Amino acid sequence: MVANKPTIKDVARQAGVSIATVSRVMAKKANTYTPQTAQRVWDAAAKLGYQKNSAAAELATRSSDKIAVIVSNPPTNFSTGILDGMQQTALAHNHHIIILYAGNHSPQLLHQAIKDATAGPRAGILLIGSQIDPQSLKMLQDSQLPVRLVSNYSYELPLQFISSDNTELAAQSVEYLIKKGHRRIGLFGIDHSHTGLQRRAGYQKAMYEHHLPIEQDWIQYGNYSYEAGQTIMQYWADLKLSAVVAASDLVAMGIMRQAAQMGIKIPQDLSIVSIDGTFLCEVTDPQLTSVTQDFYQIGVNSVLDLLGNAPSELVPFKLVERGSVAEQPK
Amino acid sequence: MVANKPTIKDVARQAGVSIATVSRVMAKKANTYTPQTAQRVWDAAAKLGYQKNSAAAELATRSSDKIAVIVSNPPTNFSTGILDGMQQTALAHNHHIIILYAGNHSPQLLHQAIKDATAGPRAGILLIGSQIDPQSLKMLQDSQLPVRLVSNYSYELPLQFISSDNTELAAQSVEYLIKKGHRRIGLFGIDHSHTGLQRRAGYQKAMYEHHLPIEQDWIQYGNYSYEAGQTIMQYWADLKLSAVVAASDLVAMGIMRQAAQMGIKIPQDLSIVSIDGTFLCEVTDPQLTSVTQDFYQIGVNSVLDLLGNAPSELVPFKLVERGSVAEQPK
DNA sequence: CTGAAAGCGCTTACAG
DNA sequence: CTGAAAGCGCTTACAG
Incomplete structure (x- = not known):
């Protein structure tokens, strides 16, 4: 009883x-x-x-202090930094975040998550790493809620975003490698999403600006995964690259592993700079030089922006030198 | 307009x-x-x-199809497997999961999360890896909602749970090492939580049953982190251990890294079996032999149990041999 | 400063 | 099979 x-x-x-x-x-x-x-x-x-009873309160006010954040299962696990930033910031502004899990890039699960997110009153919606298809966009717009893309973006989409600058992420990785004397530089592991295309553009831009040719197959597609890194690396010998920028920490690790099996020394035989800069970079041997994103700040800015303050789209990143890049004699 | x-x-x-x-x-x-x-x-x-409008529907029915899952930021990232399992299963039963993030073992954030979870109608509450203090317990009980602990447990708590058997996880790691000829076996990286204590008990049990002494300092505490693994490993030379069971994949990685710096060869000089078995075990060189938990199944069983079916507490794990354990000549 | 009352968007006996 | 009506637990003008 x-x-x-x-x-x-x-x-x-x-x-x-x-x-x-x-x-x-x-x-x-x-x-x-x-x-x-x-x-x-x-x-x-x-x-x-x-x-x-928040259901009653939300019904009465037709509003909510809950921010729905939809996270598409990231192959690499950068999201906890973002979530930490969101959490702290939301709390500081008397808001709450509830996380909806959208699985690994299944449109179905994404639609389901958006549906859940819009089924009740919400302060807004944040989407981490989600591929927005037309139906998702429509659902989002129908909800009339403020929404922001986080950590990925497209200028073709009528959605605001908070992210690192993907183009610059790749471009500066290349610049750094060039400064170290490399000329035969590849880009491994990107996909065909907006993010991948933006990084490719940055890579190409930097190479062109330094009048460096890009040979066929220097750009290798994958899906930001460890396995992709391993697979792609098998063809390295044919490519004759002295350096490579990895599309994610995970592909960098896959590259390292495959390299070890092929007897290729990092960084003597091959230099790597990795995009992301999560803790994984400090866990390999040698440690990975990376262009590291400020995930926590991305999280912070996401909710600030959503809540109407600090409308900053791109958040700064920085290159951190560790041990995976060697000077290349010209 | x-x-x-x-x-x-x-x-x-x-x-x-x-x-x-x-x-x-x-x-x-x-x-x-x-x-x-x-x-x-x-x-x-x-x-x-x-x-x-789900707020209105929930108010009218005083019920909900939403399962609140509270996740305490795990140092190691085993939670995505669990979440996948929960997600799939919930969907299959016409339920939804919403995730509340409780940060890294801050009681405050945990209380906040429980409060959010119980502020409206809910089908139930699942807590992944949360340290339950008395206040949390009271809040949970006051809610009158079904709740289950996931991936950690204590027989002293009046809460049901779904988890691997922590005692057996450690015991079987030790058994395996003994079978391989090791006698000087340590346990690195556990903490003083129920989980840590249970794993310690399993380690001790296995050692005792084989009449193996446990010398002082063979049990080294940490917090399941990479850094803990590194730090602890610095004292290895004094311990004269031929094998060690790592409290998590992350501590195993920390151990490997420190070992590399000290010129210690894995597995020739030191064998390791790691508890967890996430993808990290396949990413190191050599790969880590582990006692791998079935996180996905833990997630599945959690919601089944919460929803009233399949009341299984402990879910099976298995030892998978990779490259971090060497035969020890007796 | 405080209370009575209407309303938020649903659900569900109860009649018909 | 279908509708009118009461009720879920709050919030918020409106009076006083």
Whole structure:
């Protein structure tokens, strides 16, 4: 025989006031009650173990303090930094984040997640690494909610975003390698999504600007995965590359592993700079030089932007030198 | 001038029926409407882009199809397998999971997450890797919701759970090492939580059963992290261990890295078996032999159990041999 | 400062 | 098979 959860009515009775008053003090509406009555309400609520039913509150106000963040299963696990940033920032602004999991790039699961996200009142929607197809876009727009793409973007989409600059990420990786004397530089592991294309563009731009030719097959596609890195690396000998920029830390690791099996020394025989810069870069031997994204800040800016402040689209990244790049004699 | 989101009333008007009828066909209440009226309702809903307001529905029914899963930031990233399993299973049973992020073992964030989880109607609560303190327990109990611990447990807590058997995880790692001829075996990286203690107990049990002494300092505490593995490994020389079981894949990696710096060869000088068996084990060189948990199944069973089926507490794991254990001449 | 009352968008006996 | 009506637990003008 379990007691039902106490409602605002129970608290009102216990405190000897009306439910309107309880509602006001729970919501801390300034200047609408005396300290005394507030205290009685607090006491009654505590005694009863009262907790506001958010479904009722959201229905009444037709609004919510919940930000739905949809995360598409990232092959590489950069998302926890982003989530940390979102979490902290949301809390600091009296908001909450609820995470909806959209699996690994299955449009179905993404649609499901968007549907869940828009099925009730929401402060807004944040999508981490999701591939937006036309139907997703329509659902998002129909919801009339503020939405932001996080960590990926396309200028062709009518959606705002918060991300590192993919083009520059790749371009600066190449610049760095060139500065170290490399000329035969490849790009391994990108896919054909906007992100992949943007990185490819950055790679090409940097090579062109330094009048370096790009031979066929220097750009190798994958899906940012460890396996892709391994597979692609098998063809390295034919490519005669002295350096490569890896599309993600995971592909960098795959490259290293395959290299080890082929007797190729990193960085003596092959230099690598990795895009992402997660903890994985410090775990390999040698450690991976990377262009590291500020995932935490991306998370912070996402919710700030969503909430109407700090409208910054691109967040800075930085190149951190570790041990996977060697100077190349010219 | 944006149209407001259509409600059940709009659909009713559009379809020329009452809102009660709309409600029934949207909920697919069998035998309560003709195919004709159903069709008209579907059409009206589609035309208007109607979507049920879940806050209103939950308020009316005082129930929900949402399972709140609280995830405490795991140092190691085993949780995506669990989440995948939960997701699939929930969907198959017409439920949804929403994830609440509880940061890295901050009681505050955990309380916040529990509060969020219990602030509205819920089908139940699943907690992945959370340290349950008395206040958390009380909040959970006050909610009167079904709750399950996932991937960690304590027989002292009045909470059901779904997890691998921590004691056996460690015991079988030790057994395996003994079978390979090792006698001086350590346990690195556990903490003082229930999980750590259970693994320690398993280690001790296996050693005792084989009449092997456990010298002081063979058990080294950490927090399942990469850094812990590195730090602990610095004292290895004094310990004269021929093998070690690592409390997580991450500590195993930390151990390997430190070993490399110290010129210690794996597995010739030191054998390692790692607890967890995530993809990280296949990424090192040599690959890590591990006692691998079936995270996906843990996720599946969690929701099945929560929903009232398949009440299995412990889910089987298996030892997978890779390259980090060498035969030890007796 | 406080209460009575209407309303948020649904669901579900109850009649018919 | 279908509709009118009450109710879910809140919030918020509106009076006083």
